[in-house]
Amino acid sequence: EIETSRLQQLDHAHFMHPFTDHNDLGAKGTRIIERADGVYIEDTAGQKILDGMAGLWCVNVGYGRKSIADAVYEQMQTLPFYNSFFQCTHPPAVELAHELATLAPEGMNHVFFTGSGSESNDTVLRMVRHYWALKGQPEKQVMITRENAYHGSTVAAASLGGMKPMHRQGGLPIPGIEHIAQPYWFGEGGALSADELGLKAAQALEARIQAVGPDKVAAFMAEPVQGAGGVIIPPASYWPEVKRILAQYDILLVVDEVICGFGRTGEWFGCQYYDLTPDLMPIAKGMTSGYLPMGGVIVADKVAEVLAAGGEFFHGYTYSGHPVAAAAALENLRILKEEKIPEYVRDVAAPYLAQAWLTLADHPLVGEARSLGLMGALELVRHRETRERFAESLKVGERCRDYAVEAGLVMRAVGDTMIIAPPLVITTEQIDELVTKARQALDMTWEALSSER
Numbered sequence: 001e002i003e004t005s006r007l008q009q010l011d012h013a014h015f016m017h018p019f020t021d022h023n024d025l026g027a028k029g030t031r032i033i034e035r036a037d038g039v040y041i042e043d044t045a046g047q048k049i050l051d052g053m054a055g056l057w058c059v060n061v062g063y064g065r066k067s068i069a070d071a072v073y074e075q076m077q078t079l080p081f082y083n084s085f086f087q088c089t090h091p092p093a094v095e096l097a098h099e100l101a102t103l104a105p106e107g108m109n110h111v112f113f114t115g116s117g118s119e120s121n122d123t124v125l126r127m128v129r130h131y132w133a134l135k136g137q138p139e140k141q142v143m144i145t146r147e148n149a150y151h152g153s154t155v156a157a158a159s160l161g162g163m164k165p166m167h168r169q170g171g172l173p174i175p176g177i178e179h180i181a182q183p184y185w186f187g188e189g190g191a192l193s194a195d196e197l198g199l200k201a202a203q204a205l206e207a208r209i210q211a212v213g214p215d216k217v218a219a220f221m222a223e224p225v226q227g228a229g230g231v232i233i234p235p236a237s238y239w240p241e242v243k244r245i246l247a248q249y250d251i252l253l254v255v256d257e258v259i260c261g262f263g264r265t266g267e268w269f270g271c272q273y274y275d276l277t278p279d280l281m282p283i284a285k286g287m288t289s290g291y292l293p294m295g296g297v298i299v300a301d302k303v304a305e306v307l308a309a310g311g312e313f314f315h316g317y318t319y320s321g322h323p324v325a326a327a328a329a330l331e332n333l334r335i336l337k338e339e340k341i342p343e344y345v346r347d348v349a350a351p352y353l354a355q356a357w358l359t360l361a362d363h364p365l366v367g368e369a370r371s372l373g374l375m376g377a378l379e380l381v382r383h384r385e386t387r388e389r390f391a392e393s394l395k396v397g398e399r400c401r402d403y404a405v406e407a408g409l410v411m412r413a414v415g416d417t418m419i420i421a422p423p424l425v426i427t428t429e430q431i432d433e434l435v436t437k438a439r440q441a442l443d444m445t446w447e448a449l450s451s452e453r
């Protein structure tokens with residue numbers, strides 16, 4: 001107890017938490033998470049909480065994997081670091097690049113290593129622009145991305161992302177990035193059918209290409225399912241139409257797999273779920289299941305060959321291909337393969353979650369419940385029929401999130417959209433527990449709101 005309050009004081013004094021209003025932390029006393037095992041995290045007060053967000057969409061193979069710890073320990077002692085400035089390489093990074101090329105869609109056989117998803121997307125921006133310059137079309141520089149998308153927090157990645165609150169701080173986005181509508185059927189009010197809305201959102205891409213000029217557009221970038229934006233699952237009509245448009249105008253496709261990659265959709269990569277053929281695929285998070293920071297960009301042969309012919313690509317990071325992170329990634333991939341985790345998600349866990357999660361749609365607070373793979377969302381609304389939202393000042397989503405933790409479940413609030421993305425090894429019993437606790441959180445939120453009326 002004493003230790004907890006000492007840590008809370010030090011936390012408040014020194015630790016600048018990302019994505020957090022620091023004033024809130026002081027008032028509540030920050031919860032201190034001490035350990036984790038399987039799908040559960042535990043705080044210093046001994047409360048076990050089901051981690052419905054797998055950390056931050058990271059811990060795909062679950063917590064407490066001794067074999068990853070062992071691989072890391074061994075690599076630390078063998079070779080903790082290297083640098084590529086004298087044209088050298090090392091076993092774990094080479095093996096990892098080969099492994100990723102094997103898992104990625106056909107024709108994607110090259111990997112550029114980074115330290116995070118944000119760095120991966122900075123790399124994407126530079127690669128895409130450099131690629132077109134080398135192809136003799138240097139005017140093709142504009143990247144089209146989507147509103148409310150999250151692609152990272154560095155200047156380029158936050159600019160590629162479409163989150164307005166981020167853009168308001170620090171004078172973003174940088175020039176040459178265009179944002180179009182997301183295929184968010186629930187958020188758009190439902191005047192159109194889901195498939196009509198999907199088509200409309202895809203055709204917004206074509207309209208923007210024409211407005212900017214097809215000879216100026218370098219690439220379109222999107223997540224298969226928009227994750228941090230609120231688990232926005234595109235209607236079935238969306239991706240086929242986007243594919244048609246990109247082919248017609250000779251524009252690269254960048255599929256951000258930072259969340260959807262490594263089994264989350266029930267396929268190795270989300271692009272495989274939607275039958276997409278990306279030119280570049282930024283990855284991170286589930287690449288090491290979050291055990292160590294690491295990211296990368298998987299690059300199609302067609303792009304890699306042009307870049308290689310261009311000579312030195314003046315880009316890289318101190319931690320590109322870090323040996324210890326690569327060792328963690330290799331062991332993580334071995335676990336995913338050996339335990340057939342993507343197959344388990346596809347055949348067992350995702351269908352089970354889909355039916356269990358959808359039962360929450362009967363709750364008076366819930367305007368829509370949806371899921372795909374092991375990702376789910378609940379839309380909290382004041383009126384289910386009209387989809388009218390609560391006043392922002394009521395902070396309904398945040399309160400529901402806090403009640404969920406009280407009930408023993410980590411859920412994330414994106415405004416009043418509640419999202420989950422548990423570790424991929426979650427059992428069907430644990431899915432039941434997750435849904436029961438989510439319902440408790442909804443009930444507690446509902447009650448609090450009723451007594452305030």
Ligand code: PMP
Nearest residue numbers: 116117118150151152258259284
């Ligand atoms: N892309 C997507 C789709 C993400 O969800 C995230 C992180 N939430 C990033 C990129 C950035 O990754 P990182 O936090 O590792 O920089």
